[in-house]
Amino acid sequence: MLSDLVKQEIRSRVDRDHPEAVAVEALHIVRNHYGWISDEMLREVAGLLDVDPAELDGAATFYNHLYRKPVGRHVILVCDSVSCWIMGYESLVAHLTRRLGIGMGETTADGRFTLLPIQCLGSCHTAPALMIDADLHEELDEQKLDAILAQYP
Numbered sequence: 594m595l596s597d598l599v600k601q602e603i604r605s606r607v608d609r610d611h612p613e614a615v616a617v618e619a620l621h622i623v624r625n626h627y628g629w630i631s632d633e634m635l636r637e638v639a640g641l642l643d644v645d646p647a648e649l650d651g652a653a654t655f656y657n658h659l660y661r662k663p664v665g666r667h668v669i670l671v672c673d674s675v676s677c678w679i680m681g682y683e684s685l686v687a688h689l690t691r692r693l694g695i696g697m698g699e700t701t702a703d704g705r706f707t708l709l710p711i712q713c714l715g716s717c718h719t720a721p722a723l724m725i726d727a728d729l730h731e732e733l734d735e736q737k738l739d740a741i742l743a744q745y746p
């Protein structure tokens with residue numbers, strides 16, 4: 594259930610003539626407060642905006658940072674597109690999964706990291722690349738990756 598604070602924040606953004614225009618922003622507000630968007634939360638947001646929950650779910654599914662399942666404190670999005678594949682995706686993922694003890698789509702037992710794939714991050718010239726939360730990390734190798742992971746408690 595959404596808190597009064599979150600509902601108020603969403604309502605303050607709503608354009609009464611075009612509530613669907615703030616749908617994605619409203620979902621980001623929920624994600625920022627709770628980390629992810631449950632079915633119940635999504636229905637509540639749809640009710641606040643007076644939009645179809647199925648359409649809102651479609652929007653949530655389209656955006657990479659709107660998580661529909663619980664995630665860890667930090668989400669690692671590993672680019673699996675062509676430049677990153679060529680420049681070492683497989684060894685990078687092998688190192689990550691070994692280091693974190695999880696596979697793609699999973700969350701560490703301590704809730705620290707969730708590991709997810711993503712299509713091109715627009716950083717092909719500095720591949721391989723990944724994002725942790727909103728931070729882009731490029732030209733990665735195992736050593737650099739270990740130092741980066743240590744920055745995320």
Ligand code: FES
Binds near residue numbers: 674677678716717
């Ligand atoms: S292919 Fe990985 S950033 Fe473009």
